Amino acid sequence: GAGVSQSPSNKVTEKGKDVELRCDPISGHTALYWYRQSLGQGLEFLIYFQGNSAPDKSGLPSDRFSAERTGGSVSTLTIQRTQQEDSAVYLCASSPSPQVNEQFFGPGTRLTVL
């Protein structure tokens, strides 16, 4: 079956612009996670969804970052007024439920802020 998909695969933007990143999880997966990974760094947790609600937003680095999930499926991560330090690969993962710990990752969106 189809895996997790993310779009766009690459995004180059200018400092100060807003960007929207999209994640399509595996069908039926109720848990969805957003991470970011800077070059040579580990995965940084951003936000977690269970269904359409986000019980844990603790990883969002600032109020410029927001995310939503609709219909228990597609999620979008929005970064407003992008800064150069936002440049990273943004990874989305889904799992059948939060208690099922195996996560299936999408290929990521590589964001470059000039």
Place this chain on the structure above:
Amino acid sequence: RKEVEQDPGPFNVPEGATVAFNCTYSNSASQSFFWYRQDCRKEPKLLMSVYSSGNEDGRFTAQLNRASQYISLLIRDSKLSDSATYLCVVTPRGGSYIPTFGRGTSLIVHP
């Protein structure tokens, strides 16, 4: 102290070698443990879960030591295709179930 710590490496080994990585975790209430593999510029993929009794999958063996709070991954008969970064992942018991990823250990297998 970081929640999950790994030696970043790189571990540079010849084909056929046996190599082992350790990962330590700080939360004694951690429940689930995993090793993920991440190839260069690719997404992480689950390699194997780590069970209390230890588990083996072909050339790969994972073990958990709860008393000392570490997990290990042993790779026997290394192949060139094993070259990747290996991420240790620890999930808490209950609560938000948010996994914590280590920064990874880089393995380079050379001919």
